[in-house]
Amino acid sequence: MDRREMLEKSAMLVGSICLCGSIGADDPPESTCCITPEIEQECLTFNQNSIIIDLGKTVTLQKSGQAVYVDYPGKDLKMIVVREKKNRYFALSRLCTHGGQAISYVPERKKLQCNSYNHSVFNLDGSVWKGPAPNAIRSFDIISGDQRLEIFF
Ligand code: FES
Known part of the structure; x- marks a missing residue:
């Protein structure tokens, strides 16, 4: 090392x-801590008010502790989807409420951390754990099923 x-x-x-x-x-x-992959596009299905992720087609959410960035073409939805543990997922905005920088998941702490040097930290429900971010990040409803996630916005 x-x-x-x-x-x-x-x-x-x-x-x-x-x-x-x-x-x-x-x-x-x-x-x-600041590298989060984009999800594979072939595992996404876009509906009018939701995004479906086919977990059987993605390698980026196969293990607990993994996180991916998910975008919806043509919509201003910049998400991070976290697999905290088996069958426990979170979908949140990935833009820090302090200055709009991207957020990454830190599995060792089970927290989301801003990539900027100020490093605001958020809980997995989106609430602020440590500023300077003034507000929570948006959290999206998510339903997990067998080999499938549906995220509602
Ligand atoms: S943009 Fe996130 S802490 Fe400043």
């Missing part, structure tokens, strides 16, 4: 800093 990896793992354990805010804009983000 090199020095950078050690710092990142330490930051994750204590919940203080990550290196995303300290690297230049030209550098790709390397901190694992």
